Amino acid sequence: MANKSVIKLTGISKSFAGVKALQDIDLDIREGEVRCLAGGNGCGKSTVIKIISGFYKPDKGTIEINGKQYSHLNPQQAIDLGIQVIYQDFSVFPNLTVAENIALSAERLDGKKFVNWKRVRERAQEALDMINVNLDLDAILSELPVASKQLVAICRSLLQNARLLILDEPTTALTKNEVKSLFKVIKDLQAKGISILFVSHKIEEVYELAKELTIFRNGKKVIEGSLQEFDRKKFVYYMTGREIETVKFKPEHIGEQPLFEVQNIGIKDLFKDVSFQLYPGEILGITGLLGSGRSELAKALLNLERITEGKIILEGKELTATSVKGMIDAGIAYVPEDRLTEGLFMPQTISRNMIAAVIERNLNKLTLIDDAGVRERSEKWVEELKVKTPSTELPVQALSGGNQQKVVIAKWLATNPKVLILNSPTVGIDVGAKADIYDYTRMLAGRGMGIIIISDDIPEVVDNCNRVLVMKKGRITDELSTDGLEEDTLSDILIDANKEAATK
């Protein structure tokens, strides 16, 4: 603890329209330290980030940097003091090149009014070298994979003399392998004396990376200390305020006849020869790295992408519908990967969201929308799924992430499906809501519904599915029973996939 503070927050409070987002927060980040900031949704993590980076002005408290006291910072000041934030969406420019994305901000900060293309390229290369990464300087960002965009964002912050690098949920969009290389980069940076504030709620990552841990809940700091002092149970306890135990899913009763079956389906260039059967009462996992074709497969099951070969069979009958609507009516429901853009109409009310997929089932005899019925059914779903909201007439965007996801699930259950496909159902959701969602899917399976969970979150798949399919490069390569399956075994299978690719 001999290292001196990079930034020290004392007694920071902030409220929005009377709601306390942060209460009397102290936070001390020291040089060369990797500190993890954990907490569920709405715990105040993002508010703290915005205060440190100067976008919010705290109501109370002080910020101390280099022995100087500030009541608040402005964004430019924060950058000048060496504070850099890598946001979840990386804040890169999709239309500009790698070189520009990396070096332009630094050039601008140096007060340059004109662009020297040679120097921009040199500095960009220099930054890439610092983290030992190779990228084409002239590539347009929108054409790069997510992980590269993140590296670009990190390089950009390095050039701006970052002393404190704040990573906001940096692994959300990354595959396991990409996470590994990101962690290596972070450790290199730490060795260079840069402090890291790693904001995350994923337990595994926190343990792998951080030495120091701070946990927020409801805008308050609940505990802080060296990571060794925390075991998983304690961690979860402090995050949620309750103890959550994971129990492995054991199907109560699996039907004899397959409920849903795909035979050799494929889409040109995307995936091929995919076959599997789903029995009633099963929860089938499909896992694979980002870009393995898992999401494309999921979309094909709802006709969001049209299959070019093979058959999809439900209850013994081939589905020939060519539209999304046709699949929904046949009894297939798909909870998409990105609830914000694909799953929900954010500014619209909860009840409107809930009927979006089956508007025609909410009409009265005159084919007019039955408003009273809609409200009644929405309220029923809200209660059933424990969505925390005072009214179904609130816009969905007023809800927290976990409750939003529950609305998406309710929206799909309202279609009365036989098969429910959940793609990455718990990304960005706090532990409490996560448990609710798992419980609910198990209950649905118990009622005889067929459920497919598509995810690269290995514990999620291992704990909640009875069978798992592994997808690599557009094909299904393995099928495993999760009975007695270790998480490490499954992740090894996934990572081997990449070694194979590397040797090819």
Add this chain to the structure above:
Amino acid sequence: MANNTEQKKRVNFLKGFTEDASLMRLFFIMVVAFILMTIITKGKFVTGANISSMATQFPEIGILAIAVSITMLLGGINLSVVGIANLSGVFCCLTIIKLEPSIGTWPAIFIGLMVALVCGLVCGFLNGLLIAYIGIPAMLATLGSQEIFMGLGIGVTEGAAVFGTPDAFTFVGAGKFLGIPGPLVVFMIVVVIFTILLQKKKYGMELYLSGTSPKAARFSGIKNQKVIIMTHVLSGVLSSVAGIIIASRANSAKASYGSSYVLQCLIVAILGGINPNGGFGKVSGVVMAILTLQFLSSGFNMLRVDSYFKTFIWGALLVGAMILNYYGDRISENRKRRNAEKAIEKES
């Protein structure tokens, strides 16, 4: 539990209030405009003659404004409504003139009206195709098709007005039904139909949802392209209805009539609370906005204000309405969020 339902009721009430805050604001503005004009015209404004003349004037722009509004609900726009209206009017008049000698007045008028409506439908369909299947942003597509519709009208008429329709043709634009001016009757029918269509029909729900987020709509099984085409067809047909009223009132048609109408339609739509980003807005708002605009317009006419000064006023109103909405939304947004946050906090 009792406490809980109590709370629910309160939130519902508050929510209704804030969502309709802009409608309340609009109503207030409308009343103010009416009173203001009554005062500065020293009461001449509320005479029967003026009210009846207003009733014949605003429906055409009102209908065009609804035509623009529904495309804005989709997050798009339709800048070709005036072009479609004029082209429909031209075809309508040409058909009537051509057919009248052989099949008689009323059958010719009937066919003429049908031709106009079909013209609107086809034009709207074309706009829809350009937007939905070629992927041209609505603004650009309709700005371009406006050139085409107007160009076609000019070409067909050689730039001159079309005269020579029988007097009977004026029954829509200048006639009265049960003492109510024809255009107003048509307007009322349009308002009723579109209120039901938007608020109570499946199409309306799809329109609002697709306008809010086309991606989420696609994932919900809504066919965005179909909604776009349908909306632009409706917009085209509404434009041709306005075109019929215009032609019928003047008993003639001209390809380049009413070029300032587009701007006025946009003002009405924006003032009426239609969100240009799509997904929010109601016909009732548009109705109040068009009435407000008509009050101002009539008042200015009585004061013998120059038509260019009116252009200035419209422009200032559009900018002013948006600035007003900016502040209004910020206030109600804050209130809404505060209520929601409070309620959620209590709930949990």
Add this chain to the structure above:
Amino acid sequence: MKKLLKRNEFYVAVTLVVMCLIIGLMNPVFFTLANVVSLMKNGIIMGIMSFALMLGIIAGGIDVSFPAIAVCAMYLTSKLMESLEYSGPVIVPILMAVAIGTVLGLLNGIIITKFELPAFIVTLGTSSLFYGLLITLAGSKPVNRLCPSMEAFGKAQMIRVTSGSTTATCTYTFLFLVAILVIVHIILKYTMLGRGIYAIGGDRVSAERAGFNVKGITIFVYTFIGMAAGLGGICHAMQARMCIPTDLMGSEMMCIAVVVLGGTSISGGKGTVVGTLLGLMLITVAQNSLILIGITSIWQQLVSGLIILAGVSLSAYKELKNSRKIPKILDDEMEV
């Protein structure tokens, strides 16, 4: 070569060449030097405004008030010079027009940024606001005699060629077009400001987070458009050697078409000076050559509308196809 094929400019250039060949084959007059010079002259005003407009579109906003601004600038200037019986150098009226344009553009910029409003609708409003106010206050009578120096500047011939029986000339206003082109190119390519314009068009929120002065840059863009509109307006008056306040109104669609045909993305973030130059040539040729191939004036609006829409359709359809492309996943092309 592959890179060239990917570029939008390439397709615009090909279309341009094909169109010129067709028109030339139908009427050989097209390829005479006199026709080329007259095309050059006819493209000046539209060019000056289009290059400025491009900045706005790259930044993600469309300005439709520039014709009104141009009219305000040229008419107020011409009227004032007339009433003062001004006889000094031409630079004074030019600067005055530019100043008027700059002020009006600045006003647009301030309204758009201060209230976070869509540029298109704001400028639609300010267009009527400016124009209505101008005509109300200044009347609509044409100024038939410009001041001597403007008259002389408009008369002076930078280029004069005779081909057969026709003589064509080009005025010195052409130099303003060249100047705007060069300035816009330098701004976009070599200044932080220009890169900021691309950044805002690419991702506004990111630009803010990266510390770009988004509001400032946006205000600059609309001010620049206003300035160029002022310049374009006064050039138009000098070229026409009179000032009619109904001229130029309604020309916004053509300028938008120039920019979009040139490959500038309507959603912002993409666009080059070369592309816009090609778009300008394409529209200028299309507009001015219809008469050469025997299309009478009553049908010209329809035909030019069709050409524009066809061109816009092409580039929009290409963008649509690109956006729908999903990167290949299946094993034969797995990335290492």
